[in-house]
Amino acid sequence: MEDFVQLLKKLSEARGPSGFEDEVREVVIREMEPYVDEVVVDKWGNVIGVKRGSSDYRAMVAAHIDEIGLVVDHIEKEGYLRFRPIGGWNEVTLVSQRVWVRTSDGRWIRGVVGSLPPHVTPSGREREAPEIKDLYIDIGVYSREEAEKLGVTVGSVVVLDREFAVLNGKVVTGKAFDDRVGVAVMLYALRMLEKLPVTLYAVATVQEEVGLRGASVAAERINPHYALALDTTIAADVPGVGERLHVTKLGKGPAIKVLDGGRGGLFIAHPGLRDHIVKLARELGIPYQMEVLYGGTTDAMAIAFRREGVPAAVISVPTRYIHSPVEVLDVEDAVNAAKLLKATLERTTPEIVEKFLDKRVK
Template identity: 55%
Template sequence: MNKNEIYETLEKLTNIVSPSGHEDEIRNTIIELLKPYADEIWVDSLGNVIAVKKGSGEGRLMIAAHMDEIGLMINHITKTGFLKFTPIGGWNPVILPGQRVLIKTKRREYVRGVIGMKPPHIMKPEEAKQAPQIEDLFIDIGASSREEAEKLGITVGSVAVIERNIAKLSENVVTGRAFDDKIGVAVMIEAFKNLEKPKVDVYAVATVMEEVGLKGARVAAYSITPHVGLALDVTIAADIPGVDESKQITKLGKGPAIKVMDGRSGSGLIAHPAIKDTLIQLAEKHNIPYQLEVLTGGTTDATIIQLTKEGVPTGALSVPTRYIHSPVEVLNLEDALNTAKLTKLFAEYIDMEWINKYLKRKIK
């Protein structure tokens, strides 16, 4: 495995605009990357990419990473050509003013714009003290009328993302847009292409619409009916000034995070103990650094996989990432590489004997 290959894949994926519900372009790239290593590959009716590598025995493992990203949707064009928008997924509005965006038009071309708001010089004192709200913001594309904007192919329903390329801050630390969860997809691809003789059928699933309700993972898990689920995503690395160590969740460069629990008060995923413990054992046996993750807000595809049909024992691995849901997310490529290594080891380790012993215990 190679962290440079993960970086190259991540760069390809982050160069593609893929807000939730509009994953068509990135889907084609993911198919190209997975197809050479898959025994079967298809796209389901919701748009998930599902690649299978057959195992030497029975059993089904579903590995999920979502290919969608948070974005913006145009919901009004003013008479003077400014665009009003609503969020797709979870944005903190304070991040948005002054950002440059790419708007996907109905001709599948892109129009560049900037997010503006009332200048501070003309704000009332009480306005200046308040954080901006989405309704205070707009996109300026340099048009002077609604008709001019529409001629460019922009309509109500056009989608946009922040325009930001991936860049290296140091040899291992990189920054960019939509690492949530394009790094999970890159890790999944790296693990999948390096799989050697798994004992179970491994389903690598690039899911759609995670950011707006875990929708793709729900239908994919229903059709696959896996015996075991594993989600790959990012998690909060709050190892920054002003955050008490007890609240940092994870730290950059300290290895993949093995999920214990997420969501408020465990409302998301409580990882199956056997999956969590096996991931820990494999990490320690193969000298892979790891962290244990208890996340008090947010969740992943693992939550909905766990609740499929009669229930699926599920766990999750996370790549620690700073500034999640911003244009300048930051991660360590060594953490991503080690997440791929641990994913591969887990996929090669489990078999039906392990599944029957730890996950489907019968009471005599």
């Protein structure tokens, strides 16, 4: 389990907001190359590892490498940076945070999200939640010219500055577990894979947080016979939340998705593939949870309805405080997700795939 922890740490601490995933991509390539036959990086930056199996049937596994971020849209004359979100933020989590700002020459410099101290906050507004438009980043300069001399411009991207840490035993915290833990699960499973009945395309996707962009491009290229997405899911097993709304719980195993989505429409996992994964979990004694999530979706949504359609399902890692600087998960849930992924890839034969592809076959 310690080797998984170290892998997740490397991935979590790498900086890669949507559209600027370069640093994470380099980690993924180094970790993936020893365990696949070929690595390809496509035009948008998806990393595709190909591991050939005993048939020409194609399985696609997707986990996204981007994290939510910010982008500078104005520099005040005093040097403060105004910004807009990349992906889904709760503004409350940004107040008083340290951040990294990417300069025009690719360096990262530190800053902080400034806020008024309570001593001078207008009366009655002390406990108001701020809006992003009212927040700013202080990089320790005194003018717009000084900020620009450091290489900060309109368009500079920003991510949180937060270290990975172990809370207790196998429970860990850090930024960007959504979805660096899915990437870690994919890479960890690659290390364990033995004989494959189909050819595997393991894809570290880009720009998931802004519309599932990378997975759409990769699925068109690969045209898989079936697909699995790996991502985090909500674990709201915290004080003040009723059990019905927990979605999943930490320490109870990976989740096998039934459906997810929201106002933009629901993704319903392919029933045959989903039930196949459940059956394997039971046979192997891997603990699991069933996931029904109203809100948020994964790369599976983008993959499932490419071309003639792709049977797609999702294995999720329960995670608390998603889209915050202090996401929390149980490493054992993630390792069990990797074991379940391994079993699915090794035991989904062309004959089983054909049953997914033809709804008339029972």
